[in-house]
Amino acid sequence: DTAVSQTPKYLVTQMGNDKSIKCEQNLGHDTMYWYKQDSKKFLKIMFSYNNKELIINETVPNRFSPKSPDKAHLNLHINSLELGDSAVYFCASSRGQPAGTQYFGPGTRLTVL
Amino acid sequence: QKEVEQNSGPLSVPEGAIASLNCTYSDRGSQSFFWYRQYSGKSPELIMSIYSNGDKEDGRFTAQLNKASQYVSLLIRDSQPSDSATYLCAVFSGNTGKLIFGQGTTLQVKP
Numbered sequence: 001d002t003a004v005s006q007t008p009k010y011l012v013t014q015m016g017n018d019k020s021i022k023c024e025q026n027l028g029h030d031t032m033y034w035y036k037q038d039s040k041k042f043l044k045i046m047f048s049y050n051n052k053e054l055i056i057n058e059t060v061p062n063r064f065s066p067k068s069p070d071k072a073h074l075n076l077h078i079n080s081l082e083l084g085d086s087a088v089y090f091c092a093s094s095r096g097q098p099a100g101t102q103y104f105g106p107g108t109r110l111t112v113l
Numbered sequence: 114q115k116e117v118e119q120n121s122g123p124l125s126v127p128e129g130a131i132a133s134l135n136c137t138y139s140d141r142g143s144q145s146f147f148w149y150r151q152y153s154g155k156s157p158e159l160i161m162s163i164y165s166n167g168d169k170e171d172g173r174f175t176a177q178l179n180k181a182s183q184y185v186s187l188l189i190r191d192s193q194p195s196d197s198a199t200y201l202c203a204v205f206s207g208n209t210g211k212l213i214f215g216q217g218t219t220l221q222v223k224p
Contacts, residue, residue: 033212041199043157043214056210090156100145100205100212104156 003027004105006091012111013081020077021108023091031055032074033092033102034066043090048098049074055098081112116140117204119215127223132189134218136202139183146178148187149201151217157201161187192222 004025013019025032033056034046048056049068063079074091091105117138126132134148145164149157163169163176163185175188185204189196202215 040216041151042216043201045211045213048210098210098212100147100203101159101162102212104158107156 004091004093004103006089006105006108008108009106010109010111012113014113015081015083017081018077018079019081019110020075021089021091021110023074023076023105025072025091025093025103025105027093027095027103029093029095029103030071031094031096031098032068032071033094033098034074034076035090035092035104037088037090037107039087047074047076050097078110081110083112086110086112115215116213117202117215119200119202119218121216121218123219123221125221125223126192128192128194130192130222132192132196132220132222134187134189134200134202134220136185136187136215137183138185138202138204138213140204140206140213141180141183142206142208143204144207145205146176146185147203147205147212148174148176148185149203149214151199151201153198189220192220194222194224196220197222 031050033048037043047066052068088107092102094102148161151157161176163178169176173190177186199217201217
């Protein structure tokens, strides 16, 4: 059983389109995260939710909107995609309150043409 | 100054040698420290955590923490080609709830 899953694994789209990435965890964790890893492999927090409540919202363009329908799911919707949005997006989860021990999903490689 | 700094490498060691990876951090309020391993095209995977000054050993891995010097290190003994990966140092602050990653050190273990 996959602990943290993401769909899709690859996403290729044109500039200006809107796309969504879905994340689900079956670990029973309370906190979920979205990270962006750029071409230089730098991994940076974007958002964090604890029990469906947004608790971390980094300096991210408001074209990015996370949604947590329940504590096992955290989706990321991106409007008006730009070339600079091309990256690998990782979902992660942790037990209880935000913590450093996190379990990562397989990642979604987004390519904007 | 970056919040968490690592030498990006690559660090190349022969099989069987000790690989030493280093990391410094800027936030003195940081409370817990982690090493994640990331194989090419894969997701980060936690391999070590350390919370207090000193050494913590787990198999071939030893994490070292010196809060006064704001320094964390990871030693890998008897390095194997399968250890070839990028090692990400990460620092967690309970105040912000954020896990901040360094840029990673690429390790190459040559047979």
